[in-house]
Amino acid sequence: MNITLQGLTKTFPARGRRARGETTAVRDLSFTIPDGRLVGLLGPSGCGKSTTLNMICGLETPTAGRIFFGQEDVTTLPPELRGVGMVFQNYALYPHLSVLQNILFPLENLKGDKRPTRAEMQKRAREAAALVQIEDLLDRRPRELSGGQQQRVAIARALVKMPRVLLLDEPLSNLDARLRLQTREEICKIQKRTGITTLFVTHDQEEAMSISDFIVVMKEGVLMQQGAPQQVYDDPANLFVARFLGTPPINVFTGRVQGGRLLLADQEVLAVPGAPDGPVVAGIRPEGFEPDAGGGMACALSRVEVLGRDVSMVCTHPACQGDTLRAILRSGAGAPAQGTVRFALRPEKVFLFDPDTEARIPFDAAAAR
Template sequence: MSIEITNLTHHFGADPVLRDISLSVADGEIVALLGPSGSGKTTLLRIIAGLTSHTRGQLYIGGEEVSHLPAGERRAGFVFQHYALFRHMTVFDNIAFGLTVLPRKNRPSKKVIHEKVTALLEKIQLPHLAQRYPAQLSGGQQQRVALARALAAEPRILLLDEPFGALDTQVRIELRRWLRQLHQSLHFTAVFVTHDQDEALEVADRVVVMHNGQIEQIAAPDTLQENTENRFVTEFLGQVNTLNGVITDSGILQIGGVNQPVSLMAEPGLVSVFVRPWALTLSAVFSPGSFVAQVCSVRSYGHYRKAMVTTAAAGHEITVILPQDAPEVISGESVWLTAQSVRVFRGEDELMWQTQSQSVAENADCFPRMTINPVT
């Protein structure tokens, strides 16, 4: 079932918690609500479920306006962070519970319930644990059972609130792969809340980035990683280094003693320059547009190395991610630091986006020219 949210607002007293939220979730799509604590993502999930009322706006599930419907009539399955399994029931009975308490006229026969639960046990890869109790299961196994219980009643949509938040890192990694596979098999419509960026990017078809009760960006994972739309998403998503820059009266961008002519009508003043760790290179040889940097530490992480360096452009340590086949650098030595791509902001406004082409890098006597991406 699809979900359609239009101009939804929610207040807690006089304080706005959600501000003019509009979001479409297609039938069979899994969407992640990603953001820091207090961004409004769990409140939005609870409103979809019917556990919290919104102040104004429209909410449709499967084309039906459901704002007036109580939670029990929305047919939304809900999975919480803390399992909420019935400890006195076996795994089998936990999954079957939602079916056994349906009104008699809607309740499947015992045979159908048994077949449905058996099929779900196969889907969650726990048929051998059907007669065990929750206390006899690992955290990851309990969360699989909780998900199967939510799916047993064939909900129109599935809502998950930090479903793997209470689990160890390795278990989380395994379960998000499993959830993605389960979704590809069953094609249910799902919305899940997470503060874990890797989880959102790996599991979801699209990611909704939220901040201060507003949607900052909606995009597929690959698009989101490459094309953040504003300063908040740029800083929030993944690692990013911040350099201090100045645009002069003559239209020169100065960063740490390096001058960069830019084809941009921008007012003079201070700017912030953002660059991802993997968009930086270190070399013992000067190249046009390089900064002098001091290597503070280098550490290997298997397929890549992480170097911490200082430069006058930052005034603090910045992170450089290097492939293992990159030239070796040693702690304590001076090197040349080059940015392959940067984003420049004044306040919340993006001024420019710069990428480095090989031809420019080989021939230019300054930073590569900037391709302007004005804010609209």
């Protein structure tokens, strides 16, 4: 089932005696979550991700705009009637109940014709537990479980209602790095098995890109860009998206275009056909550097970090907006240990932006070198 947001806005009143005005957490947000897909809602803390999730769930009422599940307008529908399963950041398990009782809880609170029989409740709870592979933990209490096991209980409790939509609010933030990797893979498998339309909220861009079919990037309550993860990474709409996506992050330089050439600190580093003359901000992905004795970009090498399959060359450049820049090369590429290193640039990994608006400035990368 598709989820469509149309012009969604949420404004909170000022709080405190000295506070003035209102705070707009989400501003005129419109996008569609395709049926049966896992969509990552991505952005820094405070960008409006959780507020958006709470409006979809029904925990918050929009100030303006509409929410549709398929063709049904659910904007004013109570949360319990929306058919939504929600997994919170802190899991919100009941500590005095067993795993089985926690999973059963949503079913036991259904009323009227929607309430299953006791036998059906047990069947559905055990099926949900089996789906997330915790069927051997049903008699335990939450305090007897690891963080990853508690997270699976929370997902099983959300799934047992057979929801139309599954909402996950940063469910991996309390787990260590290894468990995060394992658990996000499990979430992806569960979503594929069930086919439930799923919205996954996170500030971790690597997490979102690794499991999402589609990502939506937000900043200060405003939609910045949406699309397939690799497409957004390869074709950022603005400087914020380019900076936010990528590990290590993109290298950013102050430069200018002159006569169809990109100049960084007076070094002609790349042909940029079609770009207008004038000052620019240039972003170069770490994998966009190619060591080349005849390359136009000269950098001072600070150190080389061997990362197993990759080598990271940490350099300085007078036009770089950061203290250092990173170039990622394949292991065995023969990086020098010190001195000056020269690079040629891969045009498809170089992006130009307007210094004032931060909007993307296009150029013909296919014809560039």
